[in-house]
Amino acid sequence: MFKIRGFALGSLLAMLMVCLIQGCGVNYSLSGGSIPENLKTYSVAFFENISPVVNPNLSQTFTEKLKETIRTQSRLSQVNQDGDALFEGVITNYAITAAAVESNTDFAALNRLTVTVKVTYKNTKDETGESDFEESFTQFKEFRGEFTAQENTLSAEIVKMLTEDIFNRAFNNW
Numbered sequence: 001m002f003k004i005r006g007f008a009l010g011s012l013l014a015m016l017m018v019c020l021i022q023g024c025g026v027n028y029s030l031s032g033g034s035i036p037e038n039l040k041t042y043s044v045a046f047f048e049n050i051s052p053v054v055n056p057n058l059s060q061t062f063t064e065k066l067k068e069t070i071r072t073q074s075r076l077s078q079v080n081q082d083g084d085a086l087f088e089g090v091i092t093n094y095a096i097t098a099a100a101v102e103s104n105t106d107f108a109a110l111n112r113l114t115v116t117v118k119v120t121y122k123n124t125k126d127e128t129g130e131s132d133f134e135e136s137f138t139q140f141k142e143f144r145g146e147f148t149a150q151e152n153t154l155s156a157e158i159v160k161m162l163t164e165d166i167f168n169r170a171f172n173n174w
Contacts, residue, residue: 035074035171038125042076043083047117049091055155058091062117062159069163074171082124085170089119092136099142111147114140115158121170137165 044067049059066087071078076085093116100110116138123131139161141154 034173035076036123036125036131039076039084039123041079041083042070042074042085042087043079043081044070045081045086045088047089047091049094051091051094051116053094053096055094055151058094058115058155058159061155062091062162065159066163066166069167073167084123084125086122086124087119087166087170089117092116092118093138096147110142110144112140112142113147113151113154113158114138115155115162117162117166119166119169121166131170133169135169137162137169139165 044063047059047063047066049055067078070076070085070087076083093114095114097112097114098110099112116136118134118136120134121132123129126132139158141157143150143154147154
């Protein structure tokens with residue numbers, strides 16, 4: 001091992017790496033967001049699908065994915081009801097529309113699946129209510145071909161985007 005005035009080169013490199021990794025004391029984190037320290041638990045009520053077109057699995061899938069997103073991206077513990085952070089709402093739209101039409105035909109060349117969720121969020125530890133919100137979130141995916149063969153995949157991708165949006169709105173103020 002090389003020595004530079006009493007220090008092993010390996011020790012010097014290790015200290016340099018620690019300094020680089022720590023980034024001069026600045027702490028960046030995308031998971032966990034800016035969750036207030038006094039929040040310890042969260043609860044997610046079942047999101048009923050009240051849209052004119054109903055995917056029979058969407059309510060359960062969305063509700064479970066929102067729970068999972070919060071559980072995996074925060075330090076909060078899930079409780080069945082009366083959490084410090086409360087999420088409830090309904091699925092208000094599940095629609096397939098034409099996004100582009102082929103010339104010389106009446107068929108859509110590109111279709112779009114759109115899902116809208118109305119969410120009410122309440123931080124029970126915030127007496128001012130400033131962090132509470134009631135807001136609709138919409139996401140879509142475009143697709144070609146037969147819808148039924150792609151529905152599960154499209155729905156899963158949209159649900160993932162929606163739950164990320166909701167998490168960011170609640171805990172990152174996005």
